[in-house]
Amino acid sequence: MAMNNETYLDFCFIQQETGHLAGEVDHMLKHVFEGQYLNWYLDEKVQDGAEIVVAEVKGMSEWTSEAEVIRHLERGADSKFWETLQGYQLYIYPANRGCSSCGSR
Numbered sequence: 810m811a812m813n814n815e816t817y818l819d820f821c822f823i824q825q826e827t828g829h830l831a832g833e834v835d836h837m838l839k840h841v842f843e844g845q846y847l848n849w850y851l852d853e854k855v856q857d858g859a860e861i862v863v864a865e866v867k868g869m870s871e872w873t874s875e876a877e878v879i880r881h882l883e884r885g886a887d888s889k890f891w892e893t894l895q896g897y898q899l900y901i902y903p904a905n906r907g908c909s910s911c912g913s914r
Contacts, residue, residue, distance in 0.1 A: 813869060813903075813904040814869065814870055814871065814872060814873055814901055814902065814903045814904055815867075815869065815901070815902040815904075816845075816847060816866070816867060816868055816869060816870040816872065816878075816900075816901055816902075817865075817866070817867050817898075817899075817900040817901075817902075818847075818864075818865075818866040818867070818878065818897065818898070818899050818900070819863065819864070819865055819866070819897060819898040819899075820834075820863070820864040820866070820894060820896075820897045821861070821862075821863050821864075821894070821895045821896040821897065822834050822861070822862045822863075822864070822893040822894055822895065823859055823860065823861050823862075823893060823895045824859070824860055824892075824893045825858065825859060825860070826855055826858050826859060826860045827860060828860070830853065830860040830861075830862050830893065831851050831853040831860075831862050833889060833893075834851060834862045834864055834893075835849075835851060837886065837887065837889060837890045838864060838866065840885070840887070841881075841882060841885045841886045841890065842866070845868065845869075845870045845871070846868045846869040846870065847866050847867065847868035847869070847870060848866070848867065848868050849864050849865060849866040849867075850864070850865045851863070851864050851865075852865070870901070872901050873901060873903045874901055874903075875899040875900070875901055877901070878899050878901065879899070
């Protein structure tokens with residue numbers, strides 16, 4: 810398994826205020842991204858009775874496309890992930906073989 814693709818994933822989770830969403834999101838991310846070299850930062854806030862957690866995930870992964878990330882999430886994420894997920898942005902930058910600054914040499 811090659812871990813050489815730069816991975817940037819942003820997720821926005823929202824639910825009615827309970828005070829527990831950030832902990833639940835952290836737990837879900839640990840489960841769904843187990844085995845990948847990814848780290849995340851959670852930004853949480855409460856507004857109008859809703860709990861909002863934005864997860865910024867980045868690092869290295871085996872995926873070579875955004876479609877592969879979605880397939881992985883569809884297989885591994887639980888119902889709580891999908892119930893609270895309100896939006897996402899996925900960017901995968903596959904590693905290029907050789908020297909990227911060498912042009913055609």
